[in-house]
Structures are given as C-alpha cells and as structure tokens.
Amino acid sequence: MRYLILGTTEALRPDGTPLPLGGARLRALLAALALRGGRAVSVGELADDVYGDDPPQDAPAALQALVGRLRRILGREAVASTPGPGYRLVAGPDDIDLHVFQRRAREGAARLDAGDPDTAATLLREALGLFRGPALADLPDPAGVRPEAQRLAALRQRVEADLRRGATDGLVPELTELTTTYPYDEAFRAHLIRALRAEGRHADALTAYESARRTLADALGADPGPELTALHHELLTGAPAPTPTPTPAPPATVPEAPEPLDLFSVSYT
Template identity: 60%
Template sequence: MRYRILGPTQAIDDRGITLPVGGRRLRTLLAVLALRAGRTSTPDTLIDEIWADDPPQDAPAALQALVGRLRRTLGRQAIASAPGGYRLEAAEEDVDLHVFERLAHTGTKALTDGDPATAHRTLTRALALWHGPALADLPDRTAATRAEALRLEATRARAAAALDLGRAQDAVPELRELTTAHPYDEPLHALLIRALRDTGRGADALTAYESARRTLADALGTDPGPELTALHASLLEQPDPRPDHRPPKPAAAPPPREDWA
C-alpha cells in the first residue's frame, strides 16, 4: 500500500487502485498516521489533530469508530493497535511526503557537489510527487508549512541546476511565476535575473532587478542583498549588445557653385 499526503489524502493498493477514503475526518486520521508512518500516535494526539478545539463528548469512542472505518477501507492489518495508541503499518518509503523529503535533500546535495544533471533529474522526480497543498486534510498547518518550505527550496535548486545546464530559456517562465508568488524571495529574483541574462536579455534582466529593488524597498524598507547587488553590478559592466543608435554625421556641405562669366 502507498499513501499520498502531498495533496488530498489518498491510499493506493498494490494494483495501483486508489481506495475510497470517504469523509474529511477519516482522511485526517489517515494523514496523521501516514505522517508518522511506522510510529505510534497516542489517542490524545489523534483526537487533537482530527477535532482540534471541538472534540466530541466521548472522543476516545469516536476515535475508535474512525479507526474501525479506516481498517474496513484499507484492511485490518493496515492499522495496528499498539501500547499507547495506533500505528500505520507502513515504511516511510510508502508515503509520498517522506519520499519527497529524501529526493529533495539528495537533489540539493547533488547541486552543491557540482552535479547539476543529477540534481535536476532528482528534483524533478521529487516535485512531481505533489498533487495539491501538502497535508490538505490536516487542520494544523505546522507540518504543511515545513513541507511547503522544502518544496520551494527544491524548486529553487532545480532552477539553478537548469541554469548550470544551459537551460535558461526553459527556466524563465517558471521563475517569473515564482517571483510573482513569492515577491520577497531574493534568491528567486536572482535566479530570474541570471536566466534573463543567460538568454541574452540584458535589458529585461535590469528591469527584473529594478522591479525586485522596488518591491523590497516599498514592502520591507530594505535594499537588495549582496547577491542581487553583485548581479546588478555585473549587468551594468556588460557591453550594450544593441546596435549603435547614435545619430548619423551630417553630410558634407556641397562645394560653392562657381559663377560663369
């Protein structure tokens, strides 16, 4: 069995068939157990995650009923009753979030180690696991926030790998979307400026820098950091590739006409 929690919670059997996990609270229970795959979750933890500040009057009994329903969907052996609570009988490799985390760390390390091809390939596999907001069925967004931050880090690293591989043209559209979605993220702005520069669009790169500078100044009251500043300086030092638009020299005046006698 495999479990997907990078988006709406899903369970997929060994034949690749998605099993119906109906009801928000049932999906929340499965998401909490999958997040801690192979580890025991106490009844209090599960009750807090499922009902937050509004538990039913007999919460332990309601939890037992949910566990029973989930076992009927997944199979009785999928959820073990252990001393102190319940445990999803699954390895971390069976849960997409944990696979994503492993691939993301492997990919970013490959980039740091100077292997952009492996980094780009691995990070593409990692990001393809997402099919919606992380842990979409959990009321508490703490774990989801950590996952989303790692997703953004992996996306940055993949874009950097693309630039190192000479694929700047392919990276520009995604980087434009990302800088719009994360306007205060200086590393993303730096990647966009690099991509525009590497495609020979120096004027657009300068415009992107100025847009980032204004955003940081207007919203945060700060100046661009060292990376953006160094990129800006390097752009100003590059020769202008545009044709020479200086006005032509005036034509020489015609010689004075001679008078004939």
C-alpha cells in the same frame, strides 16, 4: 499499499487503484498517521490533527471508532495499536509519497552540492512531481507548513540546477510566475535575473533587479540581500562583485594565570 498525502489523501492498492476512504475525518486520520512515516502517534496528537479546534466531547472514544472504520477499509493489520496509548500506520517511508519526496530532494541537493547539476535536476524534478496539490490538504493548516517549505526549497534547487547546466528554456516564464506568487523570495528574484542574463536580455535583467529592489523597499523596508546586490554589480560592470576583505582578527592575548586559590579561606556556608 501506497499512501499519498502530497495533495488530497489517497490510499492505493498494490495495482495502483485507489481505495474509497470516505469522509474528511477518515482522510485526516490517514494523513496524520502517514505524516509520521510509520512511527507511533499518541491519541492526543491524532485528536488534535483530526478534529482541530472542534473536538467531540469524548475525543479518544471518537478517535477509536474512526480507527476502526479506517481498519475496515485498509485492512485490520494496516493500523497497529501502540502503548501510550496511540496508533501506527504499518508502512515504510517508501510507501508514503511525502517521505519519498524528502529522500529524493535530499539526494538532489547532495548532487547539486557535488557539482552534478544534471543528476540533481532529474532527482529534484522527480521529487517535485509527487505533489498533486497542497501537501496535507486534509489536515489543518499548521500541519502543512513544513512540507510546503520543503517543496519551495526543492524548487529553488531545481531551478539552480537548470541554470548551472544551461537548461534555460522556459525558465523565464516560470520564474516570472514564481516571483509574482512569492514577491519577497529573493532566491527566485535572483534566478529570474540570471535566466534573463543567460538569454542575453540585459536590459530586462536590470529591470527585474529594479522591480525586486522596489518591492523589498516598499513592502518590507529592506534593501536587496548580498546575492541580488552582487548580480546588480555584475550587470552594471560586467565583472563579479569584489569579495569583501575580511576584517583582521585582533591579536590573541594570553590571559594571566589566576591567583592560587586558598582553600582554607573559602567559606562553605
């Protein structure tokens, strides 16, 4: 059985056909269980995830009934009862798309750090391709914050991998859309400038920097960060920005030895 929670919640049979999950509560319960990757979840946590701010009068009993319905769809052995009390989805991380995404994203980031942008780009594309919509779409908004942040981090790394390997075809339109969607994300702004420069569009790169500077100043009252500032310097001078000279540390001093402690004069009252 495979479980998909990077979008609307789905349960797939071994042949890939979906099981009919029914209503929103059942999908929320399955998403909450799959989110934990096969770990035990307390009844209280599940009730919060499933019912949010509108729990029924007897939430534990309602949740127990909901678990019974889910077991009838997935098979009784698919959801185990645990001490606490609680429940656990009988599945491994490889059976849940969120956890497959996280593993591939980590592997892609590691390959990028190791200087292998080609493999990194492949792994990160595979990871991002698992998203079919907003992550954990059937759970309340707070539950989906972390996967969305992870998706954006993987997307930044995938663009970085493409830039490093010189695969800039299509990057400018993609990054133009991303900077419109995430106007305060300096990494996407910097990637757009680098992609424009790689295409030989020097004037457009300068315009993109100025747009980033104005947006940050008008909306946040902030100046561009070090990466954007360094890129701007390179665009103006054709040379990398100088590395700041580190301030020399003050000479180390050896502390004076403390006075010997007179044990007989210490009061223990």
